[in-house]
Amino acid sequence: MQDLYSQSLADLEQYCTRLAVSTVHAKTLYRRLFKDFDTTPWTTPGLPHGLAEQMPHDMRCTTASIAEESQSRYDGTVKFLVRMEDGSLVESVLMPEKKRITLCLSSQVGCAMACTFCHTGRMGLKRNLTAGEIAAQVVLAQRWIRDHAAWREERGYPGFAAISNIVFMGMGEPLDNIDEVSQALRILSDPMGLNLSLRKISVSTAGHLDGLKILLERFPKVSLALSLHATTERERSQLMPINRRWPIGTILDYLRNFYQQRDDDACLLVQYTVIRGVNDTLDHADRMVELLRGVPVKLNLIPLNEVEPSRFQSPEPESLQRFRDHLNAAGVRVMIRYSKGQDIAAACGQLVVSAEKRRLSPSAEAVTIS
Ligand code: SF4
Incomplete structure (x- = not known):
């Protein structure tokens, strides 16, 4: 039995061909699935008998469900704890803003x-x-928006409101799961389905070079976000072990070349979590300017969200502003981004399912960067 949410439109067209029915029916099925959220699209009136009869024997929708939801009192952010069919729990976060609704997705457990x-x-x-489990997070969130008129009204979308942007910044390193994420991108961006433009989908990476090469070859138009967080190889390797395998210099050389060959105004979103006493000095800012030279970037400074158990602290507000101003003066497009949904632990770096959270204890090893 295959998962319907894991099928691209091309897959369903091939399925129709195998059943000797017109591929036009694949479009109908896709619309029912992703626009009407019908989990039994083979019941749609007018489908050929052979297709309607056979399909429930071959395919069904994965039964992901919202196990828990929590809503921020301050900004309307909603965090969903999503239970997959095997009981695995992941989190996705719905973030309403004036002109867009962004969903932050998980790509791994x-x-x-x-x-x-x-x-x-x-x-x-x-x-x-799986791709279907990634797509199911979008379907669940979109259905939740449809069913919560009060939330829509409060956020200024009285009628229908659709998710307009996707960020792969939830649990997991998306490029460590490149084949399923690729299939999810095909599904999410299909005009017959969820119809999200690739430019409005951001895939975030901690610097997984193998996955990055595959992603940009398959989807050169997708938006890319890089989690930087440090400005020397040594410091980054201490904070982010992936840097030992793929040093940031190598990643940025690759991206410099990628963006130089483009003839549009695409740029790299760089995320930098600012941690007090670890990566927030003006020397760090100067090194960052050098490191990013030649790469078109928009830089987001994200003050660390302090969550227990952790040895790291948020930066002092004045030092954060000084850091930002210093980068600005050096010509970097930079913004301080305060994470949404902080009161419901939905902010960056806070996504960990409740059961796991209880298991965690403070790390025995302090990370000291000198
Ligand atoms: S920041 Fe967290 S979720 Fe992202 S790559 Fe690192 S460990 Fe994974």
Whole structure:
């Protein structure tokens, strides 16, 4: 039995061909599935008998469900704890803004990258999500918006409101699961389905070079976000073990070349979590300017969200502003981004499922960067 949410439109067209029915029916099925959220699209009136009869024997939708939801009192952010069919739990976060609604998705259960400041990293990797489980997070969130008129009204979308942007910044390193994430991108961006433009989908990476090469070859138009967090190889390797395998210099050389060959105004979104006393001095700012030279970037400074258990602290507001101003003066397009949903632990680096959170204890090893 195959998962319908894991099928691209091309897959369903091939399925129709195998059943000797017109591929035009694949479009109908896709619309029913992703626009009407019908989990039994073979019941649509007018489908050929052979297709309607056979399909429920071959395919069904994975039964992901919202196990828990929590809503921020301050900014309307909603965090969903999503239970997959095998009981695995992941989190996705809905973030309403004036002109867009962004959904932050998980791509893995846990994460193998073990970044020292990140709670999800402490879970380790349990397993990859399938493309269908990634798409199901979008379907669940979109259905939730449809069914919550009060939330829509409060946020200024009285009628229908659709998710307009996707960020792969939830649990997991998306490029460590490149084949399923690629299939999810095909599904999410299909005009017959969820119809999200690739430019409005951001795939974030901690610096997985093998996955990055595959992603940009398959989807050169997708938006890319790089988690930087440090400005020397040594410091970055201490914070982000992935840097020992793929040094940031190598990643940025690759990206410099990639963006130089483009003839549009695409740029790299760089995320830099600012941690007090670790990476927030003006020397760090100067090194960052050098490191990013020649790469078109937009830089987001994200003050660390302090969550227990952690040895790291948020930066002092004045030092954060000084850091930002210094980068600005050097010509870097930079913004301070305060994470949304902080009161519900939905902010960057806080995504770890509740059961795991209880298991975690403060790291025995302090990370000292000198
Ligand atoms: S910051 Fe991202 S890549 Fe690093 S451990 Fe956390 S989820 Fe994984």
